[in-house]
Amino acid sequence: MWSLLVFQQFSFFGLLFVCTAIDLILFWCSNGARERSSCPKFKQMFYRTLQNNFLLSVPLGLMAMYWLYDPPAQVTTDWTDSLNATMCLRLIAALVLEDALFYYVHRLLHHSWLYKKCHYFHHQVIEPIAMSALYTHPLEHLLLNVSPALIVPWLVRLTGQWLYLWFFLVNWGSVSSHCGFVQYLPGVQFHDDHHLYRTRNFGVLGLFDWLHGTASKGSGSGFVFLNDDQKLH
Numbered sequence: 001m002w003s004l005l006v007f008q009q010f011s012f013f014g015l016l017f018v019c020t021a022i023d024l025i026l027f028w029c030s031n032g033a034r035e036r037s038s039c040p041k042f043k044q045m046f047y048r049t050l051q052n053n054f055l056l057s058v059p060l061g062l063m064a065m066y067w068l069y070d071p072p073a074q075v076t077t078d079w080t081d082s083l084n085a086t087m088c089l090r091l092i093a094a095l096v097l098e099d100a101l102f103y104y105v106h107r108l109l110h111h112s113w114l115y116k117k118c119h120y121f122h123h124q125v126i127e128p129i130a131m132s133a134l135y136t137h138p139l140e141h142l143l144l145n146v147s148p149a150l151i152v153p154w155l156v157r158l159t160g161q162w163l164y165l166w167f168f169l170v171n172w173g174s175v176s177s178h179c180g181f182v183q184y185l186p187g188v189q190f191h192d193d194h195h196l197y198r199t200r201n202f203g204v205l206g207l208f209d210w211l212h213g214t215a216s217k218g219s220g221s222g223f224v225f226l227n228d229d230q231k232l233h
């Protein structure tokens, strides 16, 4: 249990600091061309990240790892033991389920009342950087980030090293979708467009945005299926 939590924390902060360093280097190299006048201060983002992580992610993660996942979450050094079709299918199911939960909860957060009370906080960031990934209202962090990430692997019964892979993917998705090096990573533009236009790209993979016709055209996601007459607004 503890090793999974330690891995989750190290992978999150490791990715966060590496992507933030690249964000800062690119910002300095562009001589501030990537203006973030409406972006909250970097220090505020860092403090909010620590609050959300240590007051919500860690305690709830511990609870899920203790009570939800199959104890003990054994990790074998031999991947061939567990690298089988069943676990691959479970991981794919987990990714689709995460996209669904993230999409519907995120759309709910765009309801005018919830947006004003809660989700506007994250949308103060117009041009995201990695450090803004957890710059959210605590309720949003609970509903949108923490709960699906913890419940989905339990629903599809991921075990052992697949849980480690899952938390790495979740952390990667959260940090990379907000990093500023849009042109270098596939999929970054997808969430960047959500911060810019707010009416498109509510999901993670883009699958449910495609199903509901809310994917923006040319968003850089692997799933861009909008009709030509659908315009950003």
Ligand SMILES: [Zn+2]
Residues within 6 Å of the ligand: 122, 128, 178, 191, 195
């Ligand atoms: Zn965001």
Ligand SMILES: [Zn+2]
Residues within 6 Å of the ligand: 106, 110, 119, 123, 194, 198
């Ligand atoms: Zn939003």
